[in-house]
Amino acid sequence: MASPQMVMYEEEFAQVQAVTNRLVQDANARVVFVVDKNGQLISASGDTGDIDTTSLASLTAGTIAATGGIAQLLREQEFATQYHEGVRQNVHIQVVSGRVILVVIFDNRTSLGLVRLRVKRATENLTRIFEMVMAKAQDPFRNSPFSEITDDDIDNLFND
Amino acid sequence: MSFINYLSREINCKIVYYGPGLCGKTTNLQYIYNRTNPDAKGKMISLATETERTLFFDFLPLEIGEIRGFKTRFHLYTVPGQVFYDASRKLILKGVDGVVFVADSQMLRSEANTESMDNLRTNLAEQGYNLDTIPYVIQYNKRDMPNISPTEELRQLLNTGDVPDFNAVATTGEGVFETLKSVAKLVLTELKRGAAR
Numbered sequence: 001m002a003s004p005q006m007v008m009y010e011e012e013f014a015q016v017q018a019v020t021n022r023l024v025q026d027a028n029a030r031v032v033f034v035v036d037k038n039g040q041l042i043s044a045s046g047d048t049g050d051i052d053t054t055s056l057a058s059l060t061a062g063t064i065a066a067t068g069g070i071a072q073l074l075r076e077q078e079f080a081t082q083y084h085e086g087v088r089q090n091v092h093i094q095v096v097s098g099r100v101i102l103v104v105i106f107d108n109r110t111s112l113g114l115v116r117l118r119v120k121r122a123t124e125n126l127t128r129i130f131e132m133v134m135a136k137a138q139d140p141f142r143n144s145p146f147s148e149i150t151d152d153d154i155d156n157l158f159n160d
Numbered sequence: 161m162s163f164i165n166y167l168s169r170e171i172n173c174k175i176v177y178y179g180p181g182l183c184g185k186t187t188n189l190q191y192i193y194n195r196t197n198p199d200a201k202g203k204m205i206s207l208a209t210e211t212e213r214t215l216f217f218d219f220l221p222l223e224i225g226e227i228r229g230f231k232t233r234f235h236l237y238t239v240p241g242q243v244f245y246d247a248s249r250k251l252i253l254k255g256v257d258g259v260v261f262v263a264d265s266q267m268l269r270s271e272a273n274t275e276s277m278d279n280l281r282t283n284l285a286e287q288g289y290n291l292d293t294i295p296y297v298i299q300y301n302k303r304d305m306p307n308i309s310p311t312e313e314l315r316q317l318l319n320t321g322d323v324p325d326f327n328a329v330a331t332t333g334e335g336v337f338e339t340l341k342s343v344a345k346l347v348l349t350e351l352k353r354g355a356a357r
Contacts, residue, residue, distance in 0.1 A: 005161055005162050005163070005164065005351075005354070006161065006162075006163045006164070007163075007164045007166070008163075008164065008165045008166060008167065009166045009167075010166055010167045013165065013166070013167040014167075036163055036255075037254070037255070038161055038163070038174060038254060038255030039174070039219075039235060039255075040163040040172045040235070042163075042165075052202065052203050054202045054203075054221045055202060055203050055205050055219070055221075058205065058219045058221075058235065059205065059219075062207070062216060062217065062251075065251040065252075065254065066216070066248075066251065068251070069247050069248075069250075069251055073247075144164070144351075144354070144355035146348075146351045146352045146354070146355035147352075147355040148228060149227055149228055149348075149352050149355075151349070151352075153227050153228060154227070154345055154348045154349060154352070155345075157224060157225045157226075157227055157232065157345075157348070158224075158341050158344070158345055
């Protein structure tokens with residue numbers, strides 16, 4: 001397989017959630033997301049009520065992938081930070097440890113400067129956590145939920 | 161690359177529909193979207209041009225059911241089929257767990273099919289995957305059109321690895337869910353095999 005499977009255990013998930021919860025407060029943001037670079041949503045904090053989080057995760061990963069492609073063409077390093085300015089809302093996107101994407105959606109209750117400052121600290125914390133996540137994923141002695149799944153379980157899923 | 165979340169007890173996998181321009185990749189996803197229970201699907205996103213040609217990708221999240229208490233979700237993507245969108249196709253293959261190659265059965269599209277399949281093999285290799293080992297199925301679409309190649313001929317030309325293959329008419333849904341189920345099953349079986357290693 002080209003890249004190792006990402007497995008989030010409860011302990012690390014709680015740590016990621018604590019970082020994003022704190023970032024919502026510290027940056028006075030509306031919503032904070034952490035998304036896998038392949039488009040899977042990992043965690044969300046703040047006022048996520050009317051946001052389609054699954055679509056947002058996929059599109060954010062698409063944006064990062066597209067600008068990564070541009071960077072490659074320009075022989076540039078990945079564009080690790082992006083900022084989209086809207087009329088009422090803005091989006092700040094930060095690649096964390098080359099592996100996941102931190103997305104902050106904010107409005108005029110805060111400023112880009114404050115968001116950037118708080119994102120920087122959150123990025124450091126998330127880098128540590130995801131290094132642990134990836135180390136665990138590569139541990140051959142750790143059980144995957146698939147180790148207990150039988151062929152019958154898979155067949156049953158597809159029975160009409 | 162699948163993503164397993166123990167807290168929300170979810171398994172997420174990525175399936176990519178690949179194939180030449182206008183072969184019916186988006187139509188496959190639209191049929192799946194229209195025929196799936198609203199509880200089991202998310203919104204379908206299409207990043208398309210004004211003439212409804214796929215520009216970057218289509219995306220459809222789908223929940224298939226539970227395995228041992230884990231919700232099993234598949235994220236379905238299509239690539240833009242037109243030759244000049246190759247850079248975008250490479251990006252969408254990142255982290256893929258399974259591939260559906262949608263072939264256009266029309267005789268005139270024979271060369272486009274082989275060109276697209278060669279392109280799939282090359283682009284997968286660039287991401288570190290091998291078409292001969294990744295979960296992969298083939299769909300011969302547009303079986304309702306005039307001037308189509310016999311399935312056996314398409315099989316000889318495209319299915320050299322003897323992977324599961326299906327005749328389809330994506331506009332009416334024939335073969336669409338059979339194709340999806342087949343690749344989804346191969347993906348889960350591969351994940352199970354990976355866990356046993």
